[in-house]
Amino acid sequence: MNSMNAKGRPTGTGAETGFTPHETFTGNRGLVQEEPLIFELDSPGASGVDLDEPEEFAPRLGAAARQGRIGLPGLSEPEVMRHYVRLSQKNYAIDSGLYPLGSCTMKHNPRLNEKMARLPGFGDVHPLQPQQTVQGALELIDTLAHWLKELTGMPAVAMSPKAGAHGELCGMMAIDAALRARGEEGTRKRVLVPESAHGTNPATAAQIGFTVDSIPATDDGHVDVAAFKAKLGPDVAAIMLTNPNTCGLFERDIIEIADAVHEAGGYFYCDGANFNAIAGRVRPGDLGVDAMHINLHKTFSTPHGGGGPGAGPVVLSEALAPFAPLPWIVHDKGAYRAIEHESEGTGQPFGRMTAFHGQMGMFVRALSYMLSHGADGIRQASEDAVLSANYILASLKDVMSAPYEGPCMHEALFDDSFLKGTGVETLDFAKAMIDEGYHPMTMYFPLVVHGAMLIEPTESESKDSLDLFIATLRDLAESAKRGETERFSGAPYLAPRRRLDETQAARKPILRWQHGRNEPASKAAE
């Protein structure tokens, strides 16, 4: 029986009514609100910005003045606010839960960094202001460059690449430029890439005209050194190697690999996506690396922002440093100076990667992270990341299946053999995690492991958080083995959307909203 409060309002939970969730009138489900496209919210003539019409004047647009309407919707400020807040509530985020995407490094994004990037002296300065008016901005880039060089043990860094893959491109261009300087650009056209590499590695090498030759892995998840050495020859330009590798393992033969490629006249490109496992404990410069990009959005916590912006500075060895792209910064006569043209400095820059200095906003955030952690904190963060991954590996390898013996580095890799015969696949297992309130781990990568599940907890999780995550995966694994396939086959059941039809999306692409929709864009556009 319901108890009553002083005003006579029922205070019971209603549990005894046997109520079950049903389709609602609005389509909303409590706090999960359905939200139309912004184009469907149009109040013609409305605006969320008050601007005064300019006084009459004679335009100077010549023959190119726009005729006709654009078709943008009009909304007031509160309507715009509500639209995007509702959209945001359909997103999973590191601030709302553990985000175990292996190889992606979803660590905490300190808000101090956001505040620093918004200081007017950083956020409100123009890349082509006179250099005497941006000395502090140049100092910031130079200071970050110093930290990156010290942490990697490398003598030079190209700051301008805009993301990891852009950094790869920069590093491989520097290698190509060095080969040109040696007169060997025509003969050294082959790049060796392990099977387990990120897709960007072969794509980058191919983009600038190298052929890609795949190196197999050993049964224990490392580069097959014998197979690698057999592939070396006078036509090899470089090896592109991720270390720690995408199986979450440190390549223990890395110095031998570096020596061998150098001896054969090639260069060593290291994919630095996993630098966060070793920062402060190992310097790539001590491993024989010639070029390595650093994803500031992984190791140094600049926010992923739903898919960018990234930032991918590239550290370079003595052999490659002279070929670094424009622009770069020098410090002389007590002032900082940006070298923007080959004629202004020494060196043989191979060219320019982007219009300006690179991702300054990300530089500020990364330096703020580094200054906060310090040399001691950065080392501790790497250790905690590795410790947490090993804790997951050790705690789950009896119910899930780990293809490689530990210890691992910052990510724990499982395959799908523990699901054999259950009717549950890696994808289903991952989707069931969504119903439990977790973002899935990275799936089906690396390609060398069947049904791969790559879990990277990062250093940002407490032990309680890790324990609950482990208990959840354990429960799911046991459930799958008990044959409770329904929990998996239709999952997720409780997310803002059920599984989406990706085949339909690709077969009849609808890539924009149009009036009289439900017509495929391709058809409407014809």
Add this chain to the structure above:
Amino acid sequence: MRYLPLTKDDRAQMLAAIGAKSVDELFKDVPEAARLGGLIDLPRRQGEMEVERQLAAMAGKNIAASQVPFFVGAGAYKHHIPATVDHLIQRSEFLTSYTPYQPEITQGTLQYLFEFQTQVALLTGMEVANASMYDGSTACGEAVLMAHRVTKRKKAVLSGNLHPHYQDVVANLSDFGSYKLVTEPPCPKGTEGLAGEIDEETSCVVVQNPDVFGHVRDLSALAEAAHAKGALMIVVVPEIVSLGLITPPGEMGADIVVGEGQSLGNGLNFGGPYVGLFAAKQKFVRQMPGRLCGETVDAEGKRGFVLTLSTREQHIRREKATSNICTNSGLCCLAFTIHLSLLGEEGYTRLARINHANAVKLADALGAVPGVKVMNETFFNEFTIETPKPGAEVIDALVEKGVLGGVPLSRLMPGNDAMKNLIAVASTEVNSDQDRAAYARALKEVLA
């Protein structure tokens, strides 16, 4: 350390569960010679207050655009950004989410990308747009590579009035990809005729509108000339606000349109992060680089959005991908799309009129300074002046008078004598009548 939740006890318990004596055991695969015993020679951890003090000191050495009369453009523009934009992009669910690879729990990101793609297609007058590129310059480079793929030709023709840094980015990609490139000399009068350079080997002609000197042109005839030879026209839009007043490139016959979207929602940030815009004709969509978001339905038939056509991309195609790109400018395109949603049709076109009106007033004011000549007959919010003294010296002297007066074109094209006395000057909605008067007064003094 305030960002690290594990306690000493936690670490000990976890090591015990793993069966390791110390964390060093976990790093046993690292070769002996490469193990660092101690700390790297860098400062130790610091509290928020100390970090803030240190970075604020650096920031304080710069002159921010909002502190002074500010007229610097040439590829990045100072605009007023509504407070709503920055509030929304800092929401955790947007800021700290990853690429939407799990669409069931990232519909927020996917829906705004779909809206963004629609907005970009509408502004440029094109059929489809992608979910953004790093910035305008890299988008331009990718557009040229795409034109090569579409036409199966290897030669690009670049306007000499394309931003020199954009030219450099294209040249860099062409150089390493062994493609041919013909670049016209710059034409400060804006009368460049490119059609004669297009031949049967040409994959594309790349032209900027407004160009680096600010000239605005109708490119319809150039598009026809390109198409007659089987080449594509790529139009580069360096200032996206301009499309509130200028005929969209799609209507002029562009096949690919790229642009810098920084002006909407994004601060100057000393050059980045910005947001590259990329739009094309529908028939080329499978040759486009970058992420695409598409509409579909879920298992219950409800509308939803996913990343699509990913068979073009590196994580599927590896060395056969259309591009090595594996990111977009997620948060920057969110800022763009929120700002444009706030403006709406009325606000966006009015903002463009204000920009143009302000630039017209400034051109008249500077043109009245003795010795100064305005080079443009047409322009949007940026134009070029010729001064009797070298532009770089004039700009430096203006700094002393507290005015940031523009970009000396000699900085973008050093060694070209024709650029020596030219300055690109931009005026947006942020400039007041007082700002313009201060500029004209200072310029008069500097040139006296």
